[in-house]
Amino acid sequence: MKKPTGTISRGLPTDPILALRANELLAEGRQLEQQGKIADAARISAELVNVAPNLPEAHQFMGVIAMRTGASDIAAVSFERALRLKPRSADLHIALSQALLALQRPADAATILDKGRALHPNDAGIFRELGQAQLDLGQPAAALKSFSRAVKLQPDDRYSGHMASALATTGVPESGYVAELFDSYADTFDAHLTGKLEYRVPQAIAALLAEHGLTKGTTLDVGCGTGLMAAALPESMRPIDGIDISPKMIAKAQERDIYRHLQTGDAATLLAETPNFSGPYDLAVAADVFIYIGEIRVLFAALAQRLSAGGMLAFSIELSEGQGIAIRSSGRFGHSSGYVRDLAAANGLAVLAEVPNQIRLEREKPIPGAIFLLQRG
Template sequence: MAGSRLSLRGGLRGAAVAPAVRLSRQADALASAGDAAGAEPLYARALEADPTLAGTHNNHGNALRALGRLQEAAAAYRAAVAHGLHEGMAHYNLGSVLRQAERHGEADDAFRQSLALRPDHAEAWNNRGNLLRDLGRFGEAATGYRRALTLRPDWADAHDNLGAVLYLLHEQGGVEEAAALARLWRRDHPANPLARHIGAAIAGEEADARAPDDYVRQTFDLFAEEFDRKLAELDYRAPSLLAGLLAEEERRSGLDVLDAGCGTGLCAASLRPYARRLVGVDLSDGMLDRARTRGLYDELQAAELVGFLTERPGVFDLVIAADVFCYFGVLDDAFAAARAALRPGGRLAFTVEELDPADGRPHRVATHGRYAHAEAYVRAAVAGAGLSLRRCDHDRLRYESGEPVMGLVMLAERTPA
């Protein structure tokens, strides 16, 4: 988060006043236009003329931070405080740059001072939560995020941060503490999609039959920019596994193909050789923006999947869904809609995370918010939708917390009438 600019403070003395103020204002204008490199030397010259301008020290710190000169930025923020800018925002800026410089103890002191002076600053509660998360103090971090959300109840980033840190707390053995905090989250924000879905999963409470659309949309809008990189780190294999399945099973070309839940378009390159027309659909505009840059789709639509399929009876020859049905618990509606959208002889290729049969349930939502499914349940749901299962492979989809996530790679067909 960029540091906040402040107005000029401190002594204004003698003949040096006008040049210092003029230089500082010129620098502010450049900084506002995003030109930190141009602003920084002007701030330095202003402070040579009058080193008591506390607001200029703060704004100089912002420019230095934007240029990656973190130690100098910290010194500038300290100078702002020393020259009388004893405000929450100055200490917040200092804490933020110290966290970035991995000077964690000093950063925590600065955030504490910021919040003592301005306890209603949601961003400071959130960023101190980020610092505590960095330090592995997950329960304290969750408390910080909750305070931020008390002040800004609809802040998507803070909800995302709270869900992520409760997951980490749960995975590190704090199961009861994470569950208690998740229940508070759900109580305080009953309409928030992350609180409803992830909160239920971590609290061990009954989840919805599928992940709420708002949860999926919000999650992937926030995740879009780093999606491909993060999945590469997890050795995510669903697109390549489906590509291999199609290479062995699909001999047709010139097809009307739907990439269901297309995300950033990771499946597009493998689908393009089969397609006369390649359509992608996803709930997240952020993901679709990324998919659009690939230049491989004929059409991209932002829509809920079941409704999209239902409204297009008999339109597609091939529907592919890579890690899409892991956001559905009950699969009946999704499979029925896919069958309706397929022409006779059309095929549905998809992956799901595999639930250990010993669990005894047809599906279960995990603390990360995705559903796993028992193979017997998926087979029954395929048949119940009027599809014929042609193939079911077992393979690793990715890693999660260093452990392999096993899945089912399946191909079903709408048999000709």
């Protein structure tokens, strides 16, 4: 009789009853994960590892669930055990590196990925993760090579294309990356950003505006997203006009019934060509927008030109420790304080405030940033 084959037969218990139970547990666990029942899936994963300790899929599943709960340390141990049992797996090299990056161990992640690259020289995912590790290690030239290789192997990978573009030409993202990112994110954006990532930038900007006496006027909300910033402003700051590059985000913002005009497109282009956004505005706000654009000189100038005399520009940035602009492994850009202040001076804007702010969590760690408030003379 021909021996039955299957994708998870290697490592199953020799006892047929235990082997059957392991298969049942793995199927049940994956179904629970798909249903979003992560606590139940975690319980199943622990039982599965106990029943089938030599099954790489068991440890891999435990690692996946651990990553879903933010337990990156448990995930790293689980993926390492799985990789030991299945040493040629490209997926496990990638999964382990992701857990190590979440633990802020980029050197260890790069070591794992170098081993994976030797085994799988044409795997785009390995080069994509290696680029992230190299960026976290402060090796932009090496990261550019890795992301470029990933794009060559998988041309439709928008993230790798974005990273290669931003590294090759400082501060220039890949066309279409941000729109696609936020279109895919629109349905879960509010809950994920304000919940798991602890995003509070709109509230911080609103408080800073009140502190400086701006409580009434017209507002331009650039990169408005689903309307979180507009919702944080008092009704006295209406009418509010909104622009976003993502059609699905604009559709969500429309549901709030806050905005006077809403339009999808590139903000700098719309400000230059669309009468609905001619202003002048008492306030222009860009909450977590510049971090996705990188080089903001053109948009910054357009915003300054749309302000009324005495009008204010409020925005957030992720702070870069160096000078100018830096691309992060997250795909977002950091800007230095000096870069922002130079732009303000060049556009006739006085800096009223620069307030340190935790922008969000990234890999369970706070991202340092700042909120700026500028005023036109």
